[in-house]
Amino acid sequence: xxxxxxxxRHEVTEMGQEVTLRCKPISGHDYLFWYRQTMMRGLExxxxxxxxxxxxxxxxxxxxxxxxxxxxxFSTLKIQPSEPRDSAVYFCASSLSRGTTGELFFGEGSRLTxx
Amino acid sequence: xxxVEQSPPDLILQEGAxxxxxxxxxxxxxxLQWFHQNPWGQLINLFYIPSGTKQNGxxxxxxxxxxxxxxxxxxxxxxxxxxxxxxxxxxxxxLVFGAGTILxxxx
Numbered sequence: 001x002x003x004x005x006x007x008x009r010h011e012v013t014e015m016g017q018e019v020t021l022r023c024k025p026i027s028g029h030d031y032l033f034w035y036r037q038t039m040m041r042g043l044e045x046x047x048x049x050x051x052x053x054x055x056x057x058x059x060x061x062x063x064x065x066x067x068x069x070x071x072x073x074f075s076t077l078k079i080q081p082s083e084p085r086d087s088a089v090y091f092c093a094s095s096l097s098r099g100t101t102g103e104l105f106f107g108e109g110s111r112l113t114x115x
Numbered sequence: 116x117x118x119v120e121q122s123p124p125d126l127i128l129q130e131g132a133x134x135x136x137x138x139x140x141x142x143x144x145x146x147l148q149w150f151h152q153n154p155w156g157q158l159i160n161l162f163y164i165p166s167g168t169k170q171n172g173x174x175x176x177x178x179x180x181x182x183x184x185x186x187x188x189x190x191x192x193x194x195x196x197x198x199x200x201x202x203x204x205x206x207x208x209x210l211v212f213g214a215g216t217i218l219x220x221x222x
Contacts, residue, residue: 033210043201043212056209089156104148104203104210106158 004107006092012113018080021110023092024073031102034067034077035091037109043091049075050097082114117142117206119213127219128192136187136216138202145205147178149187152199152215161187161200192220 005024013019025032033048047057049069057067064083069075079086089109095102118141128134138147146165152158162169162176164185169176173192178185189196199215 042214043203045209045211048209091158093158103160103163105160106150108157111156 004092004094004105006090006107006110008110009108010111010113012115013082014115015083016081017114018078019082019086019112019114021077021090021092021112023075023077023107025075025092025094026096026105027073029094029096029102029105030072031095031097032069032075033093033095033104034075035093035106037089037091038087046077046090079112082112084114087112087114117144117204117211119202119204119211121200121202121213121216123216124214125217125219127221130192130194130220130222132192132220133188133190134192134218136189136200136218138185138187138204138213140183140185140204142183142206144180144183145208147180147185147205148203148210149176149185150201150203151196152201154198158201189218192218194220194222196220 007022034046037043046059047067052069067077089111091109093104093106095104120139122137149161150158164176164178166178166180173190175188197220201215203210203212
């Protein structure tokens with residue numbers, strides 16, 4: 001399998017613009033996670049899905065952030081409008097449930113810079 | 116919530132040296148994983164280890180769940196081992212990450 005695939009790898013945008021990050025999980029995995037990594041806060045869980053259904057979005061910082069998973073092979077994380085403090089690396093990860101969250105595999109991340 | 120503490124926060128090794136990284140957690144957990152983030156930012160899954168000991172080449176890990184800690188051993192370190200090592204524990208069906216140990220291996 002190709003692993004978790006994220007796009008874009010790098011995004012530079014201006015404050016106020018909409019940003020859409022994309023993720024393709026490993027085929028057959030039924031959990032999908034979105035994390036954000038910053039120097040100040042480390043790795044934070046934003047939201048996760050099980051079988052395409054959002055289970056916990058308590059980590060989403062505010063209403064400007066939204067995530068969808070329309071099918072088992074695709075998820076998006078959208079920020080609208082973006083702000084400089086959203087600059088971070090956003091990781092998508094997936095796992096195969098074993099009754100717990102299972103062994104987690106990460107994509108290469110999307111580095112977002114908001115000017 | 117659960118606290119996940121990693122030590123040391125950073126470590127410098129000479130190539131060929133051995134090291135032990137520690138992860139302490141404050142409550143019972145369902146599982147524990149170790150990850151390596153390389154200098155290019157990629158997060159690699161090293162071990163899925165809720166309990167016991169596992170080995171993979173020069174790396175091994177031990178989790179003592181009853182005492183709420185896990186250890187990651189790196190033997191004969193190489194410059195490619197440099198990066199940040201994270202432990203993550205499953206708590207309430209979420210993975211909670213520690214702050215990481217920054218490892219630099221010098222040639």
